Amino acid sequence: MTVADRLARSAREVAADWGLTLGAPFPASYSFVAPAGDDAVLKLQPEEDDESTHEPDALTFWNGDGAPRLLRHDPARRAMLIERARPGQDASSLGDDEAIGVALGVGRRLWRPAERGRPYESVGDRVPLWLEHAGAHALVDAAKALYATLRPRADVLVHGDLHHHNLLRHGERWIAIDPKPIIGEREYDVATLLWNPIGRLPTRATIERRIGLFAAAGLDERRIRAWAVVRGAYLGFPLSAETEEASPQLVVARALL
DSSP states (O other), X not given: OOHHHHHHHHHHHHHHHHTOOBOOOOOOSSSEEEEBSSXXXXXXXXXXXXXXXXXXXXXXXXXXXXXXXXXXXXXXXXXXXXXOOSEEEEGGGSOHHHHHHHHHHHHHHHOBOOOTTSSOOBHHHHHHHHHHHTOSOHHHHHHHHHHHTTOOOOOEXXXXXXXXXXXXXXXXXXXXXXXXXXXXXXXXXXXXXXXXXXXXXXXXXXXXXXXXXXXXXXXXXXXXXXXXXXHHHHHHOSOOSSOGGGOHHHHHHHXXX
């Protein structure tokens, strides 16, 4: 049985137990996500997705401020009933400056101090492991050297996967979905906004403009650049089917080295 089949079967069981009527599942890379009525979604996470293990903890911590509310949770089945964003369009439809402004507005609500180890790990715990997993490559070596100079901070709880497609309109405001919560610093969290949205390969001009917008908002430009190289390297490698030139993460990392 595939992971997708296993999650779908478990979702049907949870829906029956909770008295939910599920709609057609949304496209998702790893999790099972489907509407449960008009105002909620049911999400089940595979055990293999350890980066999202503490999503329910983060949603409880944020309590609807910058993220959807957690309505119900079954830890054993890794199942969550989550507030649904309505109307739900994402920030990829916005102009570039507006999308970055939305991300900053949501980020400011999410980036709050949270205690490391209760239950969250820190970027200092995970990033060295991710860099090792990226394999042998000159760009990975450069990222490791740069990471060694960073002395990563543990200031706030960050979203971990903040980008255009995870920013959804909810009424008159915007919220961020699908966090991979970890203790870090604001600059860590904006790297993913440099190589999104999907289908638009970033250019040097776009990268520099976005970094300028973040820096103008008070973030540290040097640390943004460093984190974009580090995260671009471990998220871009090992390559799947695409070439290095077609990987938006690697395009950004190379442009900033």
